[in-house]
Amino acid sequence: MANVKCNPDLVRERAKCSFDVNELIHLIDGGENATKEKRHFEETIFSVKELQDAVPEEYLSHKDRYENAVRKATILRDVCREYMKKYNYKPNRFRVGHGVFKDVSPFLLHDGMFVATIIGQGTPEQQAEWLPKAENMQIIGTYAQTELGHGSFIRGLETRATYDPKTEEFILNNATLSSFKWWPGGLGSTVNHCIVVAQLFINGKSYGIQPFIVQIRDLNTHKPLPGVKVGEIGPKMGFQTANNGFLGFENFRIPRMNMLMKNAQVLKDGTFVKGMNEKLTYGTMVMVRVGIVGDCSLNTSLAATIAVRYSAVRHQSKIKAKEPEVQILDYVTQQHKLFIAIASSHVFRNVYSWLSKSYLNVMKDLAQGKQDHLPELHATACCLKAVCSRDAGSVVEECRLACGGHGYMTSSNLPLVYGFTIATVTYEGEQTVLLLQTARYLVKAWLAALQGKVLAPSVSYLSDWLKNDNVRWQNTPEGIVKGFQHVAAGKVKAAYDTIQKYIKLGKDYEDAWNLASVQLMKASEAHSRSILCEVSWGEVIRTSASPNLLQVLKQLAQLYLVYWTLETSGDFLVYSNISKDDIAILREKYEELLAAIRPNAVGLVDAFDLRDEILHSTLGSYDGRVYERLMEEALKSPLNQESVNASFHKYLKPLMEKAKL
Ligand SMILES: CCCCC/C=C/C(=O)SCCNC(=O)CCNC(=O)[C@H](O)C(C)(C)COP(=O)(O)OP(=O)(O)OC[C@H]1O[C@@H](n2cnc3c(N)ncnc32)[C@H](O)[C@@H]1OP(=O)(O)O
Numbered sequence: 001m002a003n004v005k006c007n008p009d010l011v012r013e014r015a016k017c018s019f020d021v022n023e024l025i026h027l028i029d030g031g032e033n034a035t036k037e038k039r040h041f042e043e044t045i046f047s048v049k050e051l052q053d054a055v056p057e058e059y060l061s062h063k064d065r066y067e068n069a070v071r072k073a074t075i076l077r078d079v080c081r082e083y084m085k086k087y088n089y090k091p092n093r094f095r096v097g098h099g100v101f102k103d104v105s106p107f108l109l110h111d112g113m114f115v116a117t118i119i120g121q122g123t124p125e126q127q128a129e130w131l132p133k134a135e136n137m138q139i140i141g142t143y144a145q146t147e148l149g150h151g152s153f154i155r156g157l158e159t160r161a162t163y164d165p166k167t168e169e170f171i172l173n174n175a176t177l178s179s180f181k182w183w184p185g186g187l188g189s190t191v192n193h194c195i196v197v198a199q200l201f202i203n204g205k206s207y208g209i210q211p212f213i214v215q216i217r218d219l220n221t222h223k224p225l226p227g228v229k230v231g232e233i234g235p236k237m238g239f240q241t242a243n244n245g246f247l248g249f250e251n252f253r254i255p256r257m258n259m260l261m262k263n264a265q266v267l268k269d270g271t272f273v274k275g276m277n278e279k280l281t282y283g284t285m286v287m288v289r290v291g292i293v294g295d296c297s298l299n300t301s302l303a304a305t306i307a308v309r310y311s312a313v314r315h316q317s318k319i320k321a322k323e324p325e326v327q328i329l330d331y332v333t334q335q336h337k338l339f340i341a342i343a344s345s346h347v348f349r350n351v352y353s354w355l356s357k358s359y360l361n362v363m364k365d366l367a368q369g370k371q372d373h374l375p376e377l378h379a380t381a382c383c384l385k386a387v388c389s390r391d392a393g394s395v396v397e398e399c400r401l402a403c404g405g406h407g408y409m410t411s412s413n414l415p416l417v418y419g420f421t422i423a424t425v426t427y428e429g430e431q432t433v434l435l436l437q438t439a440r441y442l443v444k445a446w447l448a449a450l451q452g453k454v455l456a457p458s459v460s461y462l463s464d465w466l467k468n469d470n471v472r473w474q475n476t477p478e479g480i481v482k483g484f485q486h487v488a489a490g491k492v493k494a495a496y497d498t499i500q501k502y503i504k505l506g507k508d509y510e511d512a513w514n515l516a517s518v519q520l521m522k523a524s525e526a527h528s529r530s531i532l533c534e535v536s537w538g539e540v541i542r543t544s545a546s547p548n549l550l551q552v553l554k555q556l557a558q559l560y561l562v563y564w565t566l567e568t569s570g571d572f573l574v575y576s577n578i579s580k581d582d583i584a585i586l587r588e589k590y591e592e593l594l595a596a597i598r599p600n601a602v603g604l605v606d607a608f609d610l611r612d613e614i615l616h617s618t619l620g621s622y623d624g625r626v627y628e629r630l631m632e633e634a635l636k637s638p639l640n641q642e643s644v645n646a647s648f649h650k651y652l653k654p655l656m657e658k659a660k661l
């Protein structure tokens with residue numbers, strides 16, 4: 001990228017940077033070698049001509065866009081397969097995926113959930129049967145759980161799998177419209193297999209939801225098999241190339257061994273054997289929720305890179321009347337909008353890495369029959385997924401707005417980035433629903449703290465707070481982290497007390513819970529924020545880096561702490577010992593941090609190392625040729641390929657002529 005002719009503002013910005021951008025790139029990637037490997041892989045992918053679109057895909061019809069995405073998905077698969085064979089390298093498909101598809105791949109669910117569910121829910125025999133075929137793409141699959149009538153409340157799913165011991169088969173049925181599967185990615189026209197989550201019935205008795213592997217289309221003709229009704233659900237706000245679909249069965253039979261039986265089993269005679277914990281059936285969702293925290297880091301870095309580079313290039317208005325128009329990045333309000341995006345991306349990355357380690361530890365435990373840490377993992381993954389996805393959505397939208405009118409252009413890519421980022425708030429567990437799952441855990445933890453029991457590490461601050469809720473406020477990062485824990489503990493206590501109050505008033509527990517649920521949701525959010533602050537600050541102070549880089553990383557981590565303290569200062573005033581003077585000090589600190597980060601802003605987004613092919617943005621490319629690119633992209637519009645459009649003769653001219661009469 002070094003020899004590209006750049007916009008002079010960007011050249012000046014890069015010269016100002018106080019740290020070594022390459023050092024940060026290596027830190028983010030996990031080492032210099034990892035960066036080399038990543039770059040070599042991306043170079044390979046983006047030099048494949050067939051993966052580059054001549055016409056921006058927004059101009060294609062819905063059908064052509066899908067077909068183009070499938071075409072590219074198959075080429076990408078081949079190139080990756082060869083590459084992995086040759087270099088034994090496991091790429092981050094998401095990064096290049098955004099480059100190749102702008103949006104998401106029609107194979108997203110195959111990789112992200114179909115294969116993962118066979119691994120997580122299948123017995124060794126079932127894995128041996130399906131995994132090689134799925135990994136080789138001999139079969140293509142998705143994860144079909146959500147129905148028209150139910151997504152959040154999965155115990156309410158209506159698709160039925162009734163066991164027939166005579167033939168040793170399950171019979172799948174969707175008797176009602178609301179039972180039709182709705183949403184699964186790739187289901188529309190791409191996949192031939194599904195993991196179908198259905199209610200198991202044996203001899204008229206329900207055994208809860210179980211996962212089944214089901215072939216739905218003929219492998220040669222791709223026609224739906226008899227008894228299968230399948231199609232695409234139509235255009236959405238984003239995810240246009242994900243090919244989301246619907247699915248229903250009518251007396252569709254599958255062999256007994258197609259129920260994934262790592263947890264629960266159905267024996268030949270119809271005996272149901274319970275698993276160690278029925279919630280292990282929900283395992284794929286926990287894994288994907290952890291992954292979404294990492295996706296939030298990538299999505300935020302895409303938006304931050306586009307908006308920061310654009311803000312360095314764009315000049316508008318003046319700070320001082322007699323001086324030239326300034327780079328909009330010099331407005332402190334612009335810095336306020338954008339630097340939290342850079343900081344959040346680092347926080348999400350650090351927290352993702354921490355959460356992934358917890359996830360792997362719990363998986364190891366489960367393999368040995370130990371499930372003590374599962375509730376804590378579930379609670380933590382739920383609230384972090386909910387808060388990080390919501391934050392990422394807000395940050396991306398703020399970056400888009402920070403680009404003014406040009407941020408509204410599809411060619412800025414910000415609308416698309418927003419489309420796939422905001423989807424993460426809903427899929428894999430709607431945010432409120434997940435926050436309330438965590439609240440269940442927090443309420444139990446609070447009760448245990450009241451009883452003097454030892455709590456799991458992520459909630460041990462509740463016991464500390466009970467012992468001493470009167471800790472003096474300190475305007476240090478550690479003091480702020482403590483403050484977030486105080487807010488969370490205060491909110492958990494308040495929500496718990498509210499439940500008790502309603503129970504005393506004669507309500508049953510469920511109604512009391514519903515009445516207190518706004519507080520419970522807020523307590524859960526506060527708990528999540530306290531984890532984000534504690535973990536990210538902890539990670540940064542343990543980072544080994546050069547003094548210059550460490551200084552910048554600390555500034556970003558502090559910015560995150562101070563930003564959120566100020567955003568939620570009302571909570572701090574209620575639940576901690578912060579004073580109005582402390583808040584004034586933090587405001588000043590915040591302004592200092594914005595000023596300190598300002599010279600490094602472009603260097604910081606360069607360190608996300610997002611190639612132009614991944615950014616897909618007229619506003620965010622490395623060379624900063626913003627206006628040239630906006631015009632070049634506009635000229636690609638089909639309406640600009642002719643000097644007079646037919647509609648003039650057909651409609652406009654007759655209209656004008658009628659007006660003359
Ligand atoms: C590759 C990326 C692309 C992804 C594209 C998108 C894909 C999708 O969206 S797939 C569909 C995803 N769907 C969801 O995420 C549904 C969300 N709903 C649920 O997960 C559940 O219905 C629920 C957790 C909200 C509630 O489940 P339910 O069975 O009703 O449980 P209870 O509320 O009664 O809780 C009972 C008990 O179980 C604990 N628990 C719930 N889930 C888990 C879990 N995954 N792991 C461990 N434990 C779990 C829950 O905490 C309760 O515990 P107690 O409080 O101790 O009773």
Ligand SMILES: Cc1cc2nc3c(=O)[nH]c(=O)nc-3n(C[C@H](O)[C@H](O)[C@H](O)COP(=O)(O)OP(=O)(O)OC[C@H]3O[C@@H](n4cnc5c(N)ncnc54)[C@H](O)[C@@H]3O)c2cc1C
Nearest residue numbers: 144145146150151152183184185423426427428429430432
């Ligand atoms: C882009 C995208 C891709 C998807 N891909 C897949 C896929 O591949 N496979 C698949 O199976 N599914 C998929 N889904 C479906 C997704 O998982 C569900 O939409 C999601 O879990 C939310 O469920 P819902 O639609 O039923 O929302 P609802 O639960 O109907 O939510 C509507 C409102 O009700 C509230 N609400 C619901 N229950 C409660 C409660 N207990 N307490 C308080 N409030 C509540 C919610 O907070 C929300 O405000 C996808 C969805 C999207 C948007």
